[in-house]
Amino acid sequence: MTTVVKATTPRASAFPDKVEILALVEAALAWNLDSTALPAVTDALAMAQRFTDFGRLVADDLEAQVLSLPAGSELGNGARAILGEASRRLYLRPLSQTAAPRPAAHRAQNLARLVQSLSRKFSEVSQEQVHSRSIEAPQRE
Numbered sequence: 001m002t003t004v005v006k007a008t009t010p011r012a013s014a015f016p017d018k019v020e021i022l023a024l025v026e027a028a029l030a031w032n033l034d035s036t037a038l039p040a041v042t043d044a045l046a047m048a049q050r051f052t053d054f055g056r057l058v059a060d061d062l063e064a065q066v067l068s069l070p071a072g073s074e075l076g077n078g079a080r081a082i083l084g085e086a087s088r089r090l091y092l093r094p095l096s097q098t099a100a101p102r103p104a105a106h107r108a109q110n111l112a113r114l115v116q117s118l119s120r121k122f123s124e125v126s127q128e129q130v131h132s133r134s135i136e137a138p139q140r141e
Contacts, residue, residue, distance in 0.1 A: 028112040044104035051111035058118040059086040065125045
């Protein structure tokens, strides 16, 4: 039996619910870190872990896609820059459950921004690949 995975969805079967993750990203980005009303440390750290797990999957798939892009392409260079940042931030040691609320929320927000960037770049590269394939495909007459 063969499983078909859409080109626009990185490893769809292995992913947590993308819609749910992106909703969490929006929620984390809406936090005002200068406010006294910060999320609970356990909630912020749980979100940071989910963003880390999701981000690693997207980064792996984006890295595989980038290999098919021309070496000097602007899109590829942008993707490589994001992947470089991802390789640093997605492998940081998790904060302790005893962390203060602001650093925990800050970590979750930073990872949310990274997930947002990775997802956006994955979509751009996927669209470019689809566009390139349609140009390369022989026209039938």
